[in-house]
Amino acid sequence: MPKFSANLSMLFNEVEFLDRFERAANAGFKAVEYMFPYEWPTEQLAEKLAAHDLKQVLFNLPAGDWGGGERGIACIPGREGEFRDGVASALEYAEALQCPTINCLAGLTPEGTDLDKVRQTLVNNLQFAADALDKKGIRFVIEMLSHKAVPGFLLVHTREALRLMEAVNHPNLRLQYDVYHMQIMEGNLIDTLSTHMPRIGHIQIADNPGRHEPGTGEINYPNVLAAIDKAGYDGWIGCEYAPAGTTEEGLGWMQPYR
Numbered sequence: 001m002p003k004f005s006a007n008l009s010m011l012f013n014e015v016e017f018l019d020r021f022e023r024a025a026n027a028g029f030k031a032v033e034y035m036f037p038y039e040w041p042t043e044q045l046a047e048k049l050a051a052h053d054l055k056q057v058l059f060n061l062p063a064g065d066w067g068g069g070e071r072g073i074a075c076i077p078g079r080e081g082e083f084r085d086g087v088a089s090a091l092e093y094a095e096a097l098q099c100p101t102i103n104c105l106a107g108l109t110p111e112g113t114d115l116d117k118v119r120q121t122l123v124n125n126l127q128f129a130a131d132a133l134d135k136k137g138i139r140f141v142i143e144m145l146s147h148k149a150v151p152g153f154l155l156v157h158t159r160e161a162l163r164l165m166e167a168v169n170h171p172n173l174r175l176q177y178d179v180y181h182m183q184i185m186e187g188n189l190i191d192t193l194s195t196h197m198p199r200i201g202h203i204q205i206a207d208n209p210g211r212h213e214p215g216t217g218e219i220n221y222p223n224v225l226a227a228i229d230k231a232g233y234d235g236w237i238g239c240e241y242a243p244a245g246t247t248e249e250g251l252g253w254m255q256p257y258r
Contacts, residue, residue, distance in 0.1 A: 005031035033058035042096035062086035072105030134172035174201030206241030
C-alpha cells in the first residue's frame with residue numbers, strides 16, 4: 001500500500017507555511033516534505049513536526065539564488081565551495097529534523113561553459129555530497145526535471161541520470177523519480193519505474209497537464225501506483241502538485257489508499 005507525504009511547498013498554500021503542518025496532519029498525512037527548510041530555525045521546524053506527529057522525509061540541498069532563477073548549483077564550475085557549504089547546512093537540518101533523504105537539483109546548464117567541464121563538476125560535487133551524507137546515514141537523491149517546467153535544466157531524462165550515477169559510482173546516490181516531469185519528458189512510466197526501482201530513492205507525483213492532483217489529467221495513477229507497489233517500493237511518495245481548488249477538496253483521490 002503506498003504511503004504519501006504532503007509537499008508543503010505546494011499543498012495547503014491557503015495558509016502560511018508554518019501553519020501547513022497542522023493542516024497536513026488534520027488531512028491524514030503522517031509525513032511531510034518541502035523544497036527548502038533554511039528560512040526557518042531547526043528548532044521551530046522540529047517543534048511543528050513533533051506537535052503534529054509528522055515525519056520529515058525529504059528536502060533539497062540549497063539551490064543558489066532561487067528567487068533570481070537559479071535551480072541548483074551542483075553543475076556550475078567555480079561554485080564548489082558554495083556547494084560544499086550547502087551540504088553542511090543540509091546535514092545540520094537533516095540531523096535536527098531526523099530527515100532520512102536529501103535531494104539535489106543539478107542546476108541550469110551554464111551558458112558559454114564547456115559541457116564536459118560542467119558534467120565533471122556535477123560528478124565531483126555529487127561524489128562529495130553522497131559521501132558526506134552517507135557518513136551520517138542519510139540517503140542522497142538526484143532529480144530529473146522537465147524542460148517545460150524548468151527550461152535549460154541540465155538533467156532531464158532517466159537515461160542521463162543513470163549514466164550520471166555510473167560516473168559518480170557511489171552506493172549512496174539514487175534517483176528521485178518525479179512522475180509528472182517524466183511523463184512530460186519520456187512517458188513509459190510503469191516500465192521505467194519497474195525496471196529501475198532498485199535505483200530509486202524517492203518518488204513524487206502530480207498529474208499532467210496542469211500539475212494538479214492525480215485524476216485531473218492523463219496519467220492512470222491507479223495503475224502507476226499499483227506498479228510501484230508491485231516493484232517493491234516501500235518509501236514515501238511525495239504529493240508535489242498544485243491543487244486545482246483547495247487542498248482538502250482535492251484529496252478524494254487518496255481515499256482508496258487510506
